[in-house]
Amino acid sequence: MTEEQDQGKTQKDIQGKKPKKNRPIGRIIATALLAGLLGGGVAVGAGYIYTQTTDFIGKSTGALSDGKTTIKAPTISGKSNATKVYNNLKGAVVSVINQQATSSSSTIYGDSSKKSSSSTSSFSTLQTASEGSGVIYKDADGYAYIVTNYHVISGAKRIQVVLYGGTKVVAKKVGSDAMTDLAVLRISGSDVKTVAQFGNSNQIKTGQTVLAIGSPLGTDYASSVTEGIISASKRLVSNTSESGKTNYGDSIAIQTDAAINPGNSGGPLVNTSGQVIGINSQKLTETDEGESVEGMGFAIPSNTVVSIINKLIKYGKVVRPALGVEVVDLSEVSSDVVKKTLKLPSKVKTGIVIAGFSSDKSPAKKAGIKKYDVIVAVNGEKVSNLADMRDIIYKLKVGDTVKITYYRASTEKTVKVKMTETLKQ
Structure with a gap:
């Protein structure tokens, strides 16, 4: 349930609004991993x-x-x-x-709307x-x-x-x-x-x-x-x-x-x-x-x-571990983009697409992962979507090193990434 309050602005390693399916990847706003x-x-x-x-x-x-x-x-x-x-x-x-x-304002006369501002004071x-x-x-x-x-x-x-x-x-x-x-x-x-x-x-x-x-x-x-x-x-x-x-x-x-x-x-x-x-x-x-x-x-x-x-x-x-990536489910990406931009082999049906990074200090970026790479496994566990990625990552600790399996176009690669702490809320 909501109260009328906005939850407030927070900082996280991954931010953005979840895209609708079959949108061009150039228009996709990164979906959160966390x-x-x-x-x-x-x-x-x-x-x-x-x-x-x-x-x-x-x-x-x-x-x-x-x-x-x-x-x-x-x-x-x-x-x-x-x-x-x-x-x-x-x-x-x-x-x-x-x-x-x-915040309210008042004057010595009791009605700030009728008197000059010089006699007005503010209080909370x-x-x-x-x-x-x-x-x-x-x-x-x-x-x-x-x-x-x-x-x-x-x-x-x-x-x-x-x-x-x-x-x-x-x-x-x-x-x-x-x-x-x-x-x-x-x-x-x-x-x-x-x-x-x-x-x-x-x-x-x-x-x-x-x-x-x-x-x-x-x-x-x-x-x-x-x-x-x-x-x-x-x-x-x-x-x-x-x-x-x-x-x-x-x-x-x-x-x-x-x-x-x-x-x-x-x-x-x-x-x-x-x-x-x-x-x-x-x-x-x-x-x-x-x-x-x-x-x-x-x-x-x-x-x-x-x-x-x-x-x-x-x-x-x-305190949560983070890879420092902005991602979107592969299932959210149009088949045309998968073929022409991601250039994935036909056997790759699921995974998460790297849409960007939280900062230049992103652990994943420093390890060599690039935009449009598609992660398919972490520590040997299959990653089909964001929920899979989250569940695997949150079993680990800040400072742990994970093995990321991903595709860059048609080539399967692996890289080790040392996770850091998420940005403070």
Whole structure:
């Protein structure tokens, strides 16, 4: 879901708007290799990057470990139902208020429009710019930690959290990541009585019942719950910022028909055992053709959430490896361009085309890769599209050396590239 806020300008190694199919390569604007924000026109909100399970312990519960303790929610006794699940978790779900500065002017006469500017002074006040949701997932050392969406708190000068029951407190941002649309907040743990437990999103099944809890349309409707099913456990979605200025490639999200509305951003998607399996982040409202859409919401999978929030607490940001290239799926390029410009052999049907570089210091450029080269494999793993490339790269670390297999016209080549850190957001 979106609040009215633009996610803000970010710098990444790969930027641009995803091109339509069969456009001449000279007109193609580079598509992002890195996954990130969902939205842009028809979609509301932001989304997810990749899945890791290394931050989970135990096959039965998939409970989150912070390295010291295992976070557990109260056990639900007997047969699970929506009421029991909700009553167990309602205390862990909060409203998140984004307050931003608003400049005003006044005079000693109280009406600046009627007096000269010489008697006018300017001042700033904080006003609510948007509202969203969040979920408390950790209570340790006197602090409670909340996960929410990046777009919920983007641009905030002050962040307020409204606990279940109405207590309002000021939150500190621990860290945020625009690319996964996730952020971690910290508040005093003195008034917190319930924390949520994360489930393993790799174990979810299409058709299973889920609940969405949050504050649709803001605090007036705080602690609302809706019920639905998982419509698709893994849905590939396009990640374009709401401003349309930045595209980060495709990524996987959980699709649900549980009602998700503006204000539900950052709230939990919960299974019938009371575990958080996703963080609600967007809703599809209409197609590119203008057709209205109902019951298509998306959530960031919990495995991704856990991996990212652990990094945000430790580092305050997420450090990712990068090749420093601007790319587009070969499938997006017209057959005429493939034949005349790329001059690929007929057997090459998939891959990603180098459309440019992030800078002259790009690791890939320094290694000898050129514009219009087509990458078909990384470290021996086949690369058919941007999603494949992203999944392979994000399993690696900054400083790792990768073997890139690519075609330059009809000739297959290989080169080793040492990856650097992505540009700061």
